[in-house]
Amino acid sequence: xxxxxxxxxxxxxxxxxxxxxxxxxxxxxxxxxxxxxxxxxxxxxxxxxxxxxxxxxxxxxxxxxxxxxxxxxxxxxxxxxxxxxxxxxxxxxxxxxxxxxxxxxxxxxxxxxxxxxxxxxxxxxxxxxxxxxxxxxxxxxxxxxxxxxxxxxxxxxxxxxxxxxxxxxxxxxxxxxxxxxxxxxxxxxxxxxxxxxxxxxxxxxxxxxxxxxxxxxxxxxxxxxxxxxxxxxxxxxxxxxxxxxxxxxxxxxxxxxxxxxxxxxxxxxxxxxxxxxxxxxxxxxxxxxxxxxxxxxxxxxxxxxxxxxxxxxxxxxxxxxxxxxxxxxxxxxxxxxxxxxxxxxxxxxxxxxxxxxxxxxxxxxxxxxxxxxxxxxxxxxxxxxxxx
Numbered sequence: 558x559x560x561x562x563x564x565x566x567x568x569x570x571x572x573x574x575x576x577x578x579x580x581x582x583x584x585x586x587x588x589x590x591x592x593x594x595x596x597x598x599x600x601x602x603x604x605x606x607x608x609x610x611x612x613x614x615x616x617x618x619x620x621x622x623x624x625x626x627x628x629x630x631x632x633x634x635x636x637x638x639x640x641x642x643x644x645x646x647x648x649x650x651x652x653x654x655x656x657x658x659x660x661x662x663x664x665x666x667x668x669x670x671x672x673x674x675x676x677x678x679x680x681x682x683x684x685x686x687x688x689x690x691x692x693x694x695x696x697x698x699x700x701x702x703x704x705x706x707x708x709x710x711x712x713x714x715x716x717x718x719x720x721x722x723x724x725x726x727x728x729x730x731x732x733x734x735x736x737x738x739x740x741x742x743x744x745x746x747x748x749x750x751x752x753x754x755x756x757x758x759x760x761x762x763x764x765x766x767x768x769x770x771x772x773x774x775x776x777x778x779x780x781x782x783x784x785x786x787x788x789x790x791x792x793x794x795x796x797x798x799x800x801x802x803x804x805x806x807x808x809x810x811x812x813x814x815x816x817x818x819x820x821x822x823x824x825x826x827x828x829x830x831x832x833x834x835x836x837x838x839x840x841x842x843x844x845x846x847x848x849x850x851x852x853x854x855x856x857x858x859x860x861x862x863x864x865x866x867x868x869x870x871x872x873x874x875x876x877x878x879x880x881x882x883x884x885x886x887x888x889x890x891x892x893x894x895x896x897x898x899x900x901x902x903x904x905x906x907x908x909x910x911x912x913x914x915x916x917x918x919x920x921x922x923x924x925x926x927x928x929x930x931x932x933x934x935x936x937x938x939x940x941x942x943x944x945x
Contacts, residue, residue: 807864
């Protein structure tokens with residue numbers, strides 16, 4: 558469990574540790590800030606594509622070699638990022654860093670290899686609970702490193718941590734998958750098996766839409782804090798981590814109660830908590846009672862709901878066809894990351910100084926309500942025709 562948590566945590570840290578350094582990196586490379594921001598967008602794009610590929614590859618080759626190979630490429634790419642002398646080289650190596658997603662995707666598949674669906678939801682909850690800490694502390698650590706040692710120090714830290722995780726994975730992580738007898742091409746041809754499963758789509762969309770509310774928050778909340786509430790960057794940084802606190806609590810609840818309560822009910826209650834928190838927030842904004850404390854504080858419910866729904870929905874998606882757990886993990890993850898990136902961009906596009914926070918909250922609420930619909934479809938189908 559410790560190995561899986563650290564693998565997933567490194568994957569999350571690689572995403573956000575250097576974000577406070579973007580303005581300084583823009584000056585260092587003498588480029589435009591919008592071009593520098595591609596280090597996020599391109600990383601997410603490659604991340605989503607790799608999640609589709611990594612699943613079938615790991616089902617055919619095994620989890621261990623894919624994870625170790627992804628970590629080695631990540632380490633080489635991290636060195637390239639730290640030594641890059643122009644923005645083009647940096648962005649190329651930054652895209653290569655996305656291979657660390659193998660650690661995140663396959664940590665979930667490894668759990669499902671070893672235990673039943675409900676137990677998997679519990680263990681995935683603990684794994685992702687470790688990931689919840691990273692968004693709270695990663696940017697703060699990166700900002701301090703940048704201030705005292707320069708932006709490259711963020712990547713040197715990632716290198717050191719990556720070497721440690723590679724060593725730990727080498728000595729502790731055994732092979733958990735039963736090798737598929739299908740060729741790699743045949744593995745990819747198994748995708749229609751998942752596509753034809755309403756339960757897979759229900760679980761996957763519940764996770765993607767529930768997390769979509771959070772991704773929209775990531776895209777719009779800094780703007781709301783600055784333009785709507787007039788907060789300083791330091792104040793925005795303090796308020797910004799409230800969803801992570803809720804996410805930590807939600808994952809703890811998943812770890813403790815998923816086996817007892819069951820996957821479907823945990824997903825349902827998680828999506829409901831997510832939507833209720835956003836609805837209350839939107840109501841306060843519309844009646845003129847919205848404040849920075851209410852806006853950001855109520856986002857803890859978004860984190861709490863996601864912490865309950867995402868591990869359980871992921872376990873459900875991986876359990877639809879257990880022999881395709883790696884494929885399902887990759888596809889479900891790609892839907893979550895790809896959809897989240899789109900909602901994040903849309904949130905930024907909708908907000909203007911005149912609009913206030915309402916467009917962001919409406920977008921979040923619609924996504925959260927659609928997540929409820931998705932899991933209700935799974936529950937109703939199970940009751941009507943039995944599990945398929």
